[in-house]
Structure formats: structure tokens, C-alpha cells
Amino acid sequence: MAKAAILHRYGEPLAVEDVEVAGPKRGEVKVKLKAAGLCHSDWHVIQGQLPLPLPIVLGHEGAGIVEEVGEGVTSVQVGDHVVLNWVPSCGRCRWCRTGRPDLCEEAARLTATGTLPDGTTRFWWKGKTVYQFLTAGAFSEYTVVPEQAAIPIRRDVPFEVAALVGCSVITGVGAAIHTAQVRPGSTVAVVGAGGVGFNIIQGAALAGAKQVIAVDVVDEKLAATKTFGATHTVNAREEDAVSAVLDLTDGLGVDYAFEAIGRPETMADAYNMARKGGMTVIVGIAAPHETVGINAFSLPSQAKTLTGSWLGQGNPPVDYPKLLDLYAAGKLKLEPLISAVYSLEQINDGFAALKSGQNIRGIIRFAE
Known part of the structure; x- marks a missing residue:
């Protein structure tokens, strides 16, 4: 027994x-x-x-x-x-x-x-x-x-x-290194400072990203992300996360945006944080019946890559x-x-x- x-x-x-x-x-x-x-x-x-x-x-x-x-x-x-x-x-x-x-x-x-x-x-x-x-x-x-x-x-x-x-480690680090293939000197946003999000952050840092922006709603967790390689933090409860990320990147958006929560609205936010020609990687798991709303014109006009990552x-x-x-x-x-x-x-x-x-x-x- x-x-x-x-x-x-x-x-x-x-x-x-x-x-x-x-x-x-x-x-x-x-x-x-x-x-x-x-x-x-x-x-x-x-x-x-x-x-x-x-x-x-x-x-x-x-x-x-x-x-x-x-x-x-x-x-x-x-x-x-x-x-x-x-x-x-x-x-x-x-x-x-x-x-x-x-x-x-x-x-x-x-x-x-x-x-x-x-x-x-x-x-x-x-x-x-x-x-x-x-x-x-x-x-x-x-x-x-x-x-x-x-x-x-x-x-x-x-x-x-x-x-x-x-x-959490293989999923997060793998999303940064295997799926996105984050490049040295690039910019990154990670939406969700949980077990997977922290590992995306340190995966991006290991890959040599120059700017890693952590987005969450808990100040204590945001503070802890600095230990793992985050250079900036955004509390999405206190300010609009997409606008904050754009401000931190001179209005361009990041090269790589990751979503590690599993909510349709934060998935859309991650997509909107990525620059033209950038990449958004969805790592969080939503319920099977849920859908994500993304501006249709942006798909061809901004030429972003939208992909997912399973087990990193x-x-x-x-x-x-x-x-x-x-x-x-x-x-x-x-x-x-x-x-x-x-x-x-x-x-x-x-x-x-x-x-x-x-x-x-x-x-x-x-x-x-």
C-alpha cells in the first residue's frame, strides 16, 4: 500500500x-x-x-x-x-x-x-x-x-x-533556448512570474539577452525575478503591461515575448508586446475551449511569429x-x-x- x-x-x-x-x-x-x-x-x-x-x-x-x-x-x-x-x-x-x-x-x-x-x-x-x-x-x-x-x-x-x-525548468529554459532560440543582445518580455516564467527568464539570461522584462501582479515575485536575470519589471495590476513594455523598448516592442500564465487575455498581451517581425511564444496552458483575440490585420502587416512551446x-x-x-x-x-x-x-x-x-x-x- x-x-x-x-x-x-x-x-x-x-x-x-x-x-x-x-x-x-x-x-x-x-x-x-x-x-x-x-x-x-x-x-x-x-x-x-x-x-x-x-x-x-x-x-x-x-x-x-x-x-x-x-x-x-x-x-x-x-x-x-x-x-x-x-x-x-x-x-x-x-x-x-x-x-x-x-x-x-x-x-x-x-x-x-x-x-x-x-x-x-x-x-x-x-x-x-x-x-x-x-x-x-x-x-x-x-x-x-x-x-x-x-x-x-x-x-x-x-x-x-x-x-x-x-x-518547470525544462519547459521554461527550453522555451527560451529551444523554441525561441533567443539571441545574444536581444530584448525579452515574460508575462507570468511563476515556476515556468522564472525559468524562461533565466533561460533568456543564459542565452545572452540584454533586456529581460518580467510582468506579473505580485511585487514580491517581481522583485525575485532580478535574481534570475530580469533587468526590468512591470506590475500589470498598476499599469498597462503592453504600454509599459513598449515604453521600455522605445516604442518598438521586444524581440521575444513569452506568456507563462495560460489566460487568453495575457496571451494577446504577449503578442502585442512583440515588435514587428518579433516572436511570441505561448507556454501557459489554457482550457481547451478558450480562444485568443488578435487583430487580424496585424498578422500579415507586422509579420510576427506566433508559436507555442510544449515541454520547452x-x-x-x-x-x-x-x-x-x-x-x-x-x-x-x-x-x-x-x-x-x-x-x-x-x-x-x-x-x-x-x-x-x-x-x-x-x-x-x-x-x-
């Missing part, structure tokens, strides 16, 4: 329950979780904005130790430290074969079904199947994932730090170790991202803090 946080009904708090966790089948890995991050994607599911089968164990940003491996597993062994990969690419579909594992068709199917590749899950509660979010189910003391969803990492990194690499357009088996090497070398700030640490039993307090905008990232630390 294991303790896990289960969502039974949309809009209600998670329930910490005793669940059965089956052993790994062929090609699967059982992981003892040590830490898991609280992400807005989980919150969207709780609120019913991303409808999935229920009941479900949420959590996708996790790190732990390999407890058991199934037949045929070769990439990890018992005792390895791993970070969970919530886009376990198949390596066979068109997107995987053309260098875009972040868009893997099989991983997208698993996201929608809440299952492992064989169509089942390894969680049971009172005799009922419990689904697992993004193949991970990281809000559990133990989980079972496909082999390609358990990425081995160096052992000298704290699990709380390593967990962040599984979503990354390749976790390659990028997780690289990001942790940057952290170990002092070039990537990860500890300051952790605003608060919670026990599994305190998970709803953590999501309340996430909703209020208090935390950059809250972390669940699992009991020994």
Missing part, C-alpha cells in the same frame, strides 16, 4: 488515500517518490479545465529512486535516481522520427487516457481503477511508469531540486542531465525557485498557495 493524493471530483480538494500500487510489467519501472512539484497543470485538472478520467492520481513533476524494474528494462536499475518524464516519447511516430519527441502521438494519447501504454494503470483504490496523470501519478509514495518516463540523473542533486527539472520543445533523456549539470556548475538557479515545502497531507494547502500566487514553486517532500 502507498499514500497517494487522489482527485475524485472536479473542484474538490485532493484526498490522501491508501492505494494499491501494482508491480511493474514488461518495460516498466516502479519509482519510490522523494519529491514532487505543485504545477498549474495539476490545478487545471482539479478545476475541471482539463477534463480527464476520474479518480486520478495527479502530479507529474517528480523525482525519486528506482524501486523495481520490469522485464526488458535496460536504461535504469534498482537504486538509480530518476526524474519523471511526462512526455514519454515512443520513438516511432512521425514526430519522434523527425526530431520532435515533445509532440509524440503516443504520449499525447496517454495524456488523454490517464493510462500506461497498455491501456491500464497500476493504481487501485477500494477495488477501483485509479488513473495516473501524464503517465506519472507523482503525488504518490510509489508510482509505476514506462521505462522512457524514468530518466536517470546524477546522484549529488537534492530530490527537491531534481523534481523541478521535470516540468525538449528531449528529456538529453536535457534533464544537461540542466542538472548547469545547476551543479552554478549556472542555473534552482533552490530559489522553491518557495515552500509540504508533506503529502498538506498538498491542498500547497495548491491554495499556488492559486493565491504566493509561491514560485511548492514542493511535496515524501516521508522516509
Whole structure:
């Protein structure tokens, strides 16, 4: 048996329950979780904005130790430290074969079904199947994932730090470096100073941007962005964010604008912050039914690029170790991202803090 946080009904708090966790089948890995991050994607599911089968164990940003491996597993062994990969690419579909594992068709199917590749899950509660979010189910003391969803990492990194690499870090840094390919000397605006936004900021700084403008509504978080490489801040509660960004760039707009909140109105703001011929990258996740309003004439007349970024357009088996090497070398700030640490039993307090905008990232630390 294991303790896990289960969502039974949309809009209600998670329930910490005793669940059965089956052993790994062929090609699967059982992981003892040590830490898991609280992400807005989980919150969207709780609120019913991303409808999935229920009941479900949420959590996708996790790190732990390999407890058991199934037949045929070769990439990890018992005792390895791993970070969970919530886009376990198949390596066979068109997107995987053309260098875009972040868009893997099989991983997208698993996201929608809440299952492992064989169509089942390894969680049971009172005799009922419990689904697992993004193949991970990281809000559990133990989980079972496909082999390609358990990425081995160096052992000298704290699990709380390593967990962040599984979503907020690869998504944010990757959006700046892989998707936008921010150039040295360029100008950048980042709308949303949360776990992902902070990492876009430091990704842009790593890439050599000369001006990085952080936009948010919480003064404390805006002040903290300076530590990660922001050169200017804009409080969108106190002034019009688009006008402020234009003023800071002599009326031109920025070379690269990023949205890391997931709201249609801030997505439109990010688009309007970009200069003619600039790029806007949407990283935040909105509900599937929502749409963004953009001036139609501006699309051809301003020749901007509008694109999205999923998992920072990354390749976790390659990028997780690289990001942790940057952290170990002092070039990537990860500890300051952790605003608060919670026990599994305190998970709803953590999501309340996430909703209020208090935390950059809250972390669940699992009991020994």
C-alpha cells in the first residue's frame, strides 16, 4: 500500500488515500517518490479545465529512486535516481522520427487516457481503477511508469531540486533556448512570474539577452525575478503591461515575448508586446475551449511569429542531465525557485498557495 493524493471530483480538494500500487510489467519501472512539484497543470485538472478520467492520481513533476524494474528494462536499475518524464516519447511516430519527441502521438494519447501504454494503470483504490496523470501519478509514495518516463540523473542533486527539472525548468529554459532560440543582445518580455516564467527568464539570461522584462501582479515575485536575470519589471495590476513594455523598448516592442500564465487575455498581451517581425511564444496552458483575440490585420502587416512551446520543445533523456549539470556548475538557479515545502497531507494547502500566487514553486517532500 502507498499514500497517494487522489482527485475524485472536479473542484474538490485532493484526498490522501491508501492505494494499491501494482508491480511493474514488461518495460516498466516502479519509482519510490522523494519529491514532487505543485504545477498549474495539476490545478487545471482539479478545476475541471482539463477534463480527464476520474479518480486520478495527479502530479507529474517528480523525482525519486528506482524501486523495481520490469522485464526488458535496460536504461535504469534498482537504486538509480530518476526524474519523471511526462512526455514519454515512443520513438516511432512521425514526430519522434523527425526530431520532435515533445509532440509524440503516443504520449499525447496517454495524456488523454490517464493510462500506461497498455491501456491500464497500476493504481487501485477500494477495488477501483485509479488513473495516473501524464503517465506519472507523482503525488504518490510509489508510482509505476514506462521505462522512457524514468530518466536517470546524477546522484549529488537534492530530490527537491531534481523534481523541478521535470516540468518547470525544462519547459521554461527550453522555451527560451529551444523554441525561441533567443539571441545574444536581444530584448525579452515574460508575462507570468511563476515556476515556468522564472525559468524562461533565466533561460533568456543564459542565452545572452540584454533586456529581460518580467510582468506579473505580485511585487514580491517581481522583485525575485532580478535574481534570475530580469533587468526590468512591470506590475500589470498598476499599469498597462503592453504600454509599459513598449515604453521600455522605445516604442518598438521586444524581440521575444513569452506568456507563462495560460489566460487568453495575457496571451494577446504577449503578442502585442512583440515588435514587428518579433516572436511570441505561448507556454501557459489554457482550457481547451478558450480562444485568443488578435487583430487580424496585424498578422500579415507586422509579420510576427506566433508559436507555442510544449515541454520547452525538449528531449528529456538529453536535457534533464544537461540542466542538472548547469545547476551543479552554478549556472542555473534552482533552490530559489522553491518557495515552500509540504508533506503529502498538506498538498491542498500547497495548491491554495499556488492559486493565491504566493509561491514560485511548492514542493511535496515524501516521508522516509
